[in-house]
Amino acid sequence: MNTTQQILNTAVVGCGAISDIYLENMIHHFDNLNVTACCANHLEHAKTKADAYGIKGCTYEEILKDPSIDMVVILTPAPTHEILIRQALEAGKHVYTEKTMTLSAQSAMNLQCLAKSKGLYLGSAPDTFLGAALQTARKAIDDGLIGEVTSFDICANRDLDYLSGVSPFLCMPGGGICYDYSVYHLTALVSLLGPVESVSALVRNLAPQRTNTFPDSPTFGQKISYPNESQVFSILKMEHEITGTLSINGDSVIHDLAHFMIYGKKGILKLTDPNAFGGNVIFLPAQKNFEDHPAPEILNYGFSYEENSRGLGPSEMADAIFTKRESRTNASLAIHVLDVIDHMVQSSEKGAFVQIPTTCRRPEPLVRRNLF
Structure with missing residues (x-):
C-alpha cells in the first residue's frame, strides 16, 4: 500500500x-x-x-x-x-x-x-447515499429544517419483464425486487433516519414465468423463468420510533419510477430516486392555514457527486x-440492510411483524465538497 x-x-x-x-x-x-x-x-x-x-x-x-x-x-x-x-x-x-x-x-x-x-x-x-441528493437531505434533517421527523413514504415501480431481458442476473438468486432494488431505498433510509427496529411485509412473485420485452435481447419475445420476488409492501419501524412505508412493484410498465417523502412537523422533504447520486431535493414548508401556500424550495448546500459517481x-x-x-459504506451497514430484507421475507411468510436482530450506526455525513 x-x-x-x-x-x-x-x-x-x-x-x-x-x-x-x-x-x-x-x-x-x-x-x-x-x-x-x-x-x-x-x-x-x-x-x-x-x-x-x-x-x-x-x-x-x-x-x-x-x-x-x-x-x-x-x-x-x-x-x-x-x-x-x-x-x-x-x-x-x-x-x-x-x-x-x-x-x-x-x-x-x-x-x-x-x-x-x-x-x-x-x-x-x-x-x-453519499451523493449530493441524499447528503443534502441528510443535512436538512440534521439541521432541523423539517423539524421532528414523523414518518416516511417510499414507493417505487419497475418493469421486470423488460429489465430481466436487459440484465439476466435479475433472474439469479439475489436478483429480486427486494435484494437487488430495495437495497437502495433501505440504505438511503438508514443513512437518513438510522437503523430499523421491526418490519411487517407482504412479499410475492406475481409472475414466475415472464415474457422478455427487451427488443435487443437474443431471447426477445420468449418466456423466461423469474423465480424471485417481484413485489414488496412493507411497514418499517425505526429504532427512534419513526414509522413509515416502503412499497415496490416490479410488475409495472415504467422502467424506474420512485417516490420518496420524509415528513416532519415543520415541513416535508421530497427526495429523488435513491438509485441516483444527484437530483433535486425539494423542501415543502408547513402551511400556517388553509389559505397559506408557501412555495416549494429546491435545496442546494453545495455537495459534490451530482453525476453517476x-x-x-x-x-x-x-x-x-x-x-x-x-x-x-462499512459491513455493519450493509449487513443491517440485508438483514432487514431477509426479515421482510420472513415477515411475509409468518404474516406478522418481526424484530430485526442486527443494528448499525448511522453513517457520518459527508463534508461539503469533500473529494476523495
Missing part, C-alpha cells in the same frame, strides 16, 4: 456493463485509487476491458497472489460474492463489493468476522483506511 502518497492499489473483479462507470471514475476521478488490473470469467474479456482502460487483464488467482494489490472491487452477480470476498480476505486484501454483500445477512456476518480477524476493511454498495464507495473506504476510521 502506497501510504506516502495515500493511494490504494486496486483491482476490479467482473467486467460486465457496470464495470465501465466504476473504471472510468476510479481511474480518472478518485486520486486515492490506483486501478492496476481487472479480471473476468473469460480472460479474453478481461484483457479487452483492460486494454480500453490501460490496465492489466488477468485471472482472479493472479490478483489474489499479487502483493502490490491492496483492495479488490467486486462487480459480479450477487451469488458469486461470498466466495470471492472470502478468497480476497484470506489473501489479505481489503474488499468493496457491489450490492448485496451476499445472499443472506448470516453469511455476510461470517465474512465481517473474517475481515475483523485479519484487520481488513469490508464494504458494500450501494454508495448512492459509482466508485465513490471504494474511494471513501480508501480514505477511511488511510485515516484509520470507520468507512461510511
Whole structure:
C-alpha cells in the first residue's frame, strides 16, 4: 500500500456493463485509487476491458497472489460474492463489493468476522447515499429544517419483464425486487433516519414465468423463468420510533419510477430516486392555514457527486483506511440492510411483524465538497 502518497492499489473483479462507470471514475476521478488490473470469467474479456482502460487483464488467482494489490472491487452477480470476498480476505486484501454483500445477512456476518480477524476493511454498495441528493437531505434533517421527523413514504415501480431481458442476473438468486432494488431505498433510509427496529411485509412473485420485452435481447419475445420476488409492501419501524412505508412493484410498465417523502412537523422533504447520486431535493414548508401556500424550495448546500459517481464507495473506504476510521459504506451497514430484507421475507411468510436482530450506526455525513 502506497501510504506516502495515500493511494490504494486496486483491482476490479467482473467486467460486465457496470464495470465501465466504476473504471472510468476510479481511474480518472478518485486520486486515492490506483486501478492496476481487472479480471473476468473469460480472460479474453478481461484483457479487452483492460486494454480500453490501460490496465492489466488477468485471472482472479493472479490478483489474489499479487502483493502490490491492496483492495479488490467486486462487480459480479450477487451469488458469486461470498466466495470471492472470502478468497480476497484470506489473501489479505481489503474488499468493496457491489450490492448485496451476499445472499443472506448470516453469511455476510461470517465474512465481517473474517475481515475483523485479519484487520481488513469490508464494504458494500450501494454508495448512492453519499451523493449530493441524499447528503443534502441528510443535512436538512440534521439541521432541523423539517423539524421532528414523523414518518416516511417510499414507493417505487419497475418493469421486470423488460429489465430481466436487459440484465439476466435479475433472474439469479439475489436478483429480486427486494435484494437487488430495495437495497437502495433501505440504505438511503438508514443513512437518513438510522437503523430499523421491526418490519411487517407482504412479499410475492406475481409472475414466475415472464415474457422478455427487451427488443435487443437474443431471447426477445420468449418466456423466461423469474423465480424471485417481484413485489414488496412493507411497514418499517425505526429504532427512534419513526414509522413509515416502503412499497415496490416490479410488475409495472415504467422502467424506474420512485417516490420518496420524509415528513416532519415543520415541513416535508421530497427526495429523488435513491438509485441516483444527484437530483433535486425539494423542501415543502408547513402551511400556517388553509389559505397559506408557501412555495416549494429546491435545496442546494453545495455537495459534490451530482453525476453517476459509482466508485465513490471504494474511494471513501480508501480514505477511511488511510485515516484509520470507520468507512461510511462499512459491513455493519450493509449487513443491517440485508438483514432487514431477509426479515421482510420472513415477515411475509409468518404474516406478522418481526424484530430485526442486527443494528448499525448511522453513517457520518459527508463534508461539503469533500473529494476523495
